[in-house]
Amino acid sequence: MSVDRTAQEEPRLTVLRPTRGRLLRTLAFALPVPLIGLVLLMVSGNLLLPLHRVVTIEAKMASKRDFFQDPEVKRLLMKHGFRVHITNMGSREIAVQDIEGYDVVFPSGQPAADLITRRRARANRPALTYRPFVSPIVLATYRDYAEALRNTEVDGGRVAVPQPGSGDRPLYYTLDMERFLKLAKGEGDLGGQRSQGSGEGRQARAGGYRWDDIDPGHRHVRNGNKILAQTPDICEANSAGTYLGLVAFVEYGNDAPDTVEKAEELARNIKPLLVEQGLPSSERAETYLSVDGKSLAPISVIYEHQFLAHQIQYEAKEGRTDDERVLLYPSTRFVTEPQLVALSPDGARLGELIRDDPELQHRAMELGFRGRDAQSDATSDQLAEFLTERRIPVPVTSADDTRAVLPRLSLLERMVQIVGDCPPVQGPG
Amino acid sequence: MNGRARILTLCLALSLVAALTACSGGGDGDDPVTLRVLASPDLTVLEPLLDELKEATGVDLDMDYRATAEREIPQAPDYDLAWLSDDRYLRLSGGNDAGRPLRTPTMTSPVVVGLKPDVARRLRAGVPGGRLSWADIADAAATGTVRFGMADPRHTGSGLAALVGVATAAAGTGGVLRAQDVSCDRLRGFRSGQTLTAATAPDLLDAYVRRQDGADAVDALITYESDLLALNASGRLTGDLEIVRPEDGMVLSDFPLLLLDSGHRAAYDRVTEWIRRDSVQQEIMRRTLRRPVKPAVPRSAELRAPVGNALYFPGSLSVLKQLLADYGDPNRRVTHQVVFLLDFSGSMRGDRMAQLRAAFAGLSGGDSSATGKFTRFHRGERLTVVRFGRGVLEERTVTVRGPGDLKVLADTVARGGYGDATAVWSALDHGYRTAARTAADDPDRAVSLVLMTDGENNAGLTFEEFADRYEALPHRARAVHTYAVHFGEADAGELRRAAKKTGGRVVDADQSSLSEAFKEIRGCR
Numbered sequence: 001m002s003v004d005r006t007a008q009e010e011p012r013l014t015v016l017r018p019t020r021g022r023l024l025r026t027l028a029f030a031l032p033v034p035l036i037g038l039v040l041l042m043v044s045g046n047l048l049l050p051l052h053r054v055v056t057i058e059a060k061m062a063s064k065r066d067f068f069q070d071p072e073v074k075r076l077l078m079k080h081g082f083r084v085h086i087t088n089m090g091s092r093e094i095a096v097q098d099i100e101g102y103d104v105v106f107p108s109g110q111p112a113a114d115l116i117t118r119r120r121a122r123a124n125r126p127a128l129t130y131r132p133f134v135s136p137i138v139l140a141t142y143r144d145y146a147e148a149l150r151n152t153e154v155d156g157g158r159v160a161v162p163q164p165g166s167g168d169r170p171l172y173y174t175l176d177m178e179r180f181l182k183l184a185k186g187e188g189d190l191g192g193q194r195s196q197g198s199g200e201g202r203q204a205r206a207g208g209y210r211w212d213d214i215d216p217g218h219r220h221v222r223n224g225n226k227i228l229a230q231t232p233d234i235c236e237a238n239s240a241g242t243y244l245g246l247v248a249f250v251e252y253g254n255d256a257p258d259t260v261e262k263a264e265e266l267a268r269n270i271k272p273l274l275v276e277q278g279l280p281s282s283e284r285a286e287t288y289l290s291v292d293g294k295s296l297a298p299i300s301v302i303y304e305h306q307f308l309a310h311q312i313q314y315e316a317k318e319g320r321t322d323d324e325r326v327l328l329y330p331s332t333r334f335v336t337e338p339q340l341v342a343l344s345p346d347g348a349r350l351g352e353l354i355r356d357d358p359e360l361q362h363r364a365m366e367l368g369f370r371g372r373d374a375q376s377d378a379t380s381d382q383l384a385e386f387l388t389e390r391r392i393p394v395p396v397t398s399a400d401d402t403r404a405v406l407p408r409l410s411l412l413e414r415m416v417q418i419v420g421d422c423p424p425v426q427g428p429g
Numbered sequence: 430m431n432g433r434a435r436i437l438t439l440c441l442a443l444s445l446v447a448a449l450t451a452c453s454g455g456g457d458g459d460d461p462v463t464l465r466v467l468a469s470p471d472l473t474v475l476e477p478l479l480d481e482l483k484e485a486t487g488v489d490l491d492m493d494y495r496a497t498a499e500r501e502i503p504q505a506p507d508y509d510l511a512w513l514s515d516d517r518y519l520r521l522s523g524g525n526d527a528g529r530p531l532r533t534p535t536m537t538s539p540v541v542v543g544l545k546p547d548v549a550r551r552l553r554a555g556v557p558g559g560r561l562s563w564a565d566i567a568d569a570a571a572t573g574t575v576r577f578g579m580a581d582p583r584h585t586g587s588g589l590a591a592l593v594g595v596a597t598a599a600a601g602t603g604g605v606l607r608a609q610d611v612s613c614d615r616l617r618g619f620r621s622g623q624t625l626t627a628a629t630a631p632d633l634l635d636a637y638v639r640r641q642d643g644a645d646a647v648d649a650l651i652t653y654e655s656d657l658l659a660l661n662a663s664g665r666l667t668g669d670l671e672i673v674r675p676e677d678g679m680v681l682s683d684f685p686l687l688l689l690d691s692g693h694r695a696a697y698d699r700v701t702e703w704i705r706r707d708s709v710q711q712e713i714m715r716r717t718l719r720r721p722v723k724p725a726v727p728r729s730a731e732l733r734a735p736v737g738n739a740l741y742f743p744g745s746l747s748v749l750k751q752l753l754a755d756y757g758d759p760n761r762r763v764t765h766q767v768v769f770l771l772d773f774s775g776s777m778r779g780d781r782m783a784q785l786r787a788a789f790a791g792l793s794g795g796d797s798s799a800t801g802k803f804t805r806f807h808r809g810e811r812l813t814v815v816r817f818g819r820g821v822l823e824e825r826t827v828t829v830r831g832p833g834d835l836k837v838l839a840d841t842v843a844r845g846g847y848g849d850a851t852a853v854w855s856a857l858d859h860g861y862r863t864a865a866r867t868a869a870d871d872p873d874r875a876v877s878l879v880l881m882t883d884g885e886n887n888a889g890l891t892f893e894e895f896a897d898r899y900e901a902l903p904h905r906a907r908a909v910h911t912y913a914v915h916f917g918e919a920d921a922g923e924l925r926r927a928a929k930k931t932g933g934r935v936v937d938a939d940q941s942s943l944s945e946a947f948k949e950i951r952g953c954r
Contacts, residue, residue, distance in 0.1 A: 087694075088531070207603070207604060210603040223738050224603050224676075224677050224678065225603050225678065225740070225741065226602075226603040226604045226741075275744065276605055276741065277605065277744075278605030278606075278741040278742045278743050279517055279520070279521065279742045279743060279744040282532070289724060290722070290724055291724050291728070292537070292681070292720065292735075295736045295737055295738055295739060296739045297739070
C-alpha cells in the first residue's frame with residue numbers, strides 16, 4: 001500500500017476511553033484556560049497528529065508482545081486509532097485464567113488459542129481469530145555450544161551441521177533431533193572430538209550425557225551440566241508445549257500419538273527429558289539475549305522471530321551480525337501460528353488490521369516474523385529479501401527436514417499436564 | 430512535555446471541538462501513590478534511590494524490610510509489592526495455580542565464595558589446574574582448613590542459593606537435585622566448616638567484619654558476588670576477599686519486583702519501567718555492585734567476569750524442604766557419630782581386607798574424587814570402629830581433630846587378628862549398646878550404624894533374638910538407623926530385614942566396591 005504521510009497528519013478528533021470521574025475534574029480545571037491549552041496543544045504537536053477516535057485495547061499476550069511493544073507498531077496502531085495495553089503472561093496461562101474484560105488475547109500458538117475458542121464456543125460466545133504471521137520454533141544457542149555439537153557424533157552422525165551455504169562462522173545449524181535426544185538420554189555411541197583425544201568412544205551415560213562428556217578436552221565448552229534444551233514453564237508457555245510436541249513426535253517414530261493411552265504413556269516416557277532443567281525461568285528469550293545468557297542456559301527454546309529481531313537490531317547498531325549467538329533448527333520442524341483471539345468488536349477490528357494492513361505486515365517482517373504465505377516452511381521471500389539487504393544470512397530449509405505434527409489438542413493438553421504436573425484448564429469462557 | 434500536560438492539552442482540544450464523550454490519559458495510574466513493599470534486607474542498599482523513584486514516577490515505595498521476606502508473604506498486613514533477592518522458594522510454595530504475581534527482574538548476582546587470598550592459594554595448590562569446585566570447599570571445610578560464613582538458608586535467598594549450589598554439586602549428577610539425591614545428607618563435612626551465620630545477608634557481612642581476624646577468625650564467605658565486592662570496597666576489611674567461582678557452577682538470583690495487589694498494576698508498570706531504564710540500571714549497578722538486567726548497560730570492570738555455569742534449580746518444594754531440614758539451624762553445632770561394625774572373620778583375609786583398608790583411607794581424605802571430598806570424615810565427627818568375629822575383637826573410638834586421629838582408625842583397621850566365626854547379629858546388638866550409651870550421654874549427637882559383613886551369621890544371636898533385644902531398647906537408641914554393606918557371601922535378605930527394621934538401607938558392595946558402598950551410605954541417618 002502506498003502511504004500518503006501528509007494525509008495522516010490531518011487533525012482528527014481524539015476520544016479516549018474509558019471514562020473516569022477524576023478526568024471530569026481535570027477538565028473542569030482545564031476549561032478556564034482554553035487559550036493556554038490551545039497554545040500548549042500547538043506546541044506539543046498534538047494538533048498535527050491524527051486526532052481521531054483512539055480506543056485502548058486490553059490485551060493478554062506472551063512473546064508476541066514483542067510486536068505490540070515495538071515503537072513503530074505502536075505508532076502505526078495509534079494512526080489507526082488503537083492503543084494496546086498489555087498484560088504479560090504465558091500462552092497456556094492465558095487459556096487457564098479468566099479472560100473476562102479483555103478485548104483480545106494473543107497466545108503464541110494454536111493450542112492455547114484453541115483452548116480459548118472452544119471454551120467460548122461452549123459458552124455460546126464464539127470468538128473470531130486472526131493469524132497475522134507465523135514463526136518456527138528453534139533452539140537458540142551460542143557458537144561454542146553449537147560447535148561442540150557439530151564436533152560430536154552419535155551413532156556415526158554429527159549432532160549438528162551448519163546449514164548449506166554458510167561460511168566459516170555459520171549463523172544457522174540443523175540439529176539432528178534424534179541424535180540430540182540421544183545425548184539427553186545418555187544413549188548412543190559417542191564419537192567425534194571425544195574419541196579424537198582419548199582414542200575411545202563412549203557407549204552410554206546413565207541419566208544423560210553432559211557437555212564435558214562430548215568435549216572432554218574443553219576445546220569449545222567447559223560445563224558439567226547435562227545437555228538439554230531449556231524451556232519456560234510448560235504449564236504456562238506455548239513454546240514449552242510445542243517443544244514437548246516436537247520431542248514426542250521424534251520419540252514416537254516421527255508420528256503423533258492418536259489415543260489417550262498412547263499419549264499418556266509417551267508423556268510419561270519423555271517426562272525425564274523435559275523436567276531435568278528443574279524450576280524453569282519465565283523469559284527464555286530475555287535470558288538468552290542477556291549478557292550472562294551463555295552461562296545461564298546453553299540452549300533455549302525460543303521462536304525464530306526473537307532471534308532474527310535481535311540480529312536485525314544488532315546489525316543496525318553494530319553493522320554486523322552477532323555471530324556468538326546462533327540458531328539450531330531442529331531437523332524436525334514446527335512452525336508456530338500465533339492467533340489473535342478477538343473477544344470484543346474493537347478486538348476484532350484490531351485483528352483485521354494486524355492481519356490485513358500492509359504497513360503492519362511489513363513491520364512484522366522487519367521484526368523477524370514470517371508472513372502467512374510462509375507456512376510452507378520456506379522463509380518468506382519478503383523476509384529473505386529484507387535480511388539479504390542487511391547482509392544477514394537467510395536461514396534455509398533442507399528438503400530432508402520433517403514437518404512435525406502435534407498430537408490433537410486434547411491429547412497434547414493431557415501430555416502437558418503429565419509432564420508439567422499442571423492443573424487442567426477449566427472454567428467457563 | 431510530561432504526561433499530565435499532554436492529557437491536559439488533549440482534554441482542552443476535545444473541549445474546544447465540543448465533541449467530548451470521555452477523556453482519559455492512563456487512568457489513575459498517574460496519581461501519586463504510596464505502595465507498601467515487603468522487602469528483603471538485601472534491598473536496603475537501594476534506599477537512597479527511592480526518592481528519585483518517587484520524583485520520577487510519583488510512586489512512593491514504603492519498604493518494610495523483613496528477614497523472612499523470601500520465605501513467606503504474611504497474609505494480614507497489606508503489601509502491594511514484594512521486592513526480594515530471590516523468589517524461587519515462594520514460587521514453588523505458591524503451587525501451580527492461577528494468579529501467580531507479575532514479576533520483573535531488576536538486577537542479578539551469583540552466589541560465589543569469597544576466600545582470604547592465602548587460603549585460596551593453599552586450596553588451589555592442591556587442585557590440578559587450580560580450578561576450585563564446591564567439592565574442594567567441602568573438603569577444606571571437613572579438614573578445618575576453611576571456616577566459612579553463610580547466611581541462614583532457611584530465611585535468605587543467598588543462603589538457599591548457596592545450599593542448593595553445594596548440594597547439587599555434591600549429588601554430582603549434572604542435573605537437577607532430586608528427592609533421591611537429598612535422601613542422604615552429603616553436606617556434613619561442608620557444614621562442619623560453617624562457623625558463622627546470620628539471619629540476613631547484610632548481617633552476615635557485619636558479622637564477618639567482626640570475625641575476620643583473631644583466634645576464631647573466619648576465612649571465607651559464601652554469599653552474593655555483590656556482597657563480596659561491596660565488602661572489599663567498604664574499607665572495613667583488613668584484607669580483601671578473593672572471589673572464587675566454583676568450577677561446577679553457581680545459582681543466580683535476579684532480585685525480582687513482584688506485584689502482589691493487581692489493583693496497583695499501573696503504578697507497578699511505572700516503577701518497573703523506571704527501574705529498567707538504562708540510566709537507572711547504571712545507577713543501581715553503581716550502588717549495589719549487582720549486574721544490570723539490560724544488555725545495553727555497560728558493566729563496570731569487576732562485573733565483566735563470566736558469571737559461571739548456572740546449576741539447575743530444583744523444581745520441587747519437597748526437595749528444598751528436605752535439604753533445609755537436613756542442614757538445620759546453622760547456629761547449632763551438629764555432631765555426628767558413626768559406629769562401623771566390621772566383619773573380621775577369616776573370609777575377609779586378602780583382597781577383601783585390602784578393599785576395606787582402601788575404603789578407610791579414601792574416607793580419611795585419600796579419595797580425590799568429588800564424591801570422596803564430600804563424604805570424607807570431618808572434623809568433630811566421632812568414629813567408632815568395632816572389629817568382630819565370633820565376638821567383638823576390638824573397639825576403638827576417636828573424635829576427629831586432625832590427621833593423627835584418622836591414623837589411629839587406619840591402624841585399627843589395619844591390624845590383623847581374625848575371628849573364626851561370624852556373629853553378625855551379636856555385633857549389631859553390641860553396636861546398639863554403644864549407640865544407646867551415646868544417646869544417653871550426648872543426646873545432641875546424631876548416631877548411625879554401619880554394618881559390613883561378607884558372610885552369613887554362624888555364631889551368637891540369631892536375627893530374631895537381635896530383633897527382640899532391639900525392640901526392648903530405649904526409644905532414642907531404637908531411632909538409630911543401620912546401614913548394611915553387603916559383601917561376598919553375606920545374607921542379603923537378613924541384612925535387608927535389619928535395615929528395614931531400623932530405618933536404614935542396604936548397599937551392595939559387590940556391584941561396585943567397598944569404597945563406593947561406604948561413600949554411598951555416608952551422610953545417611
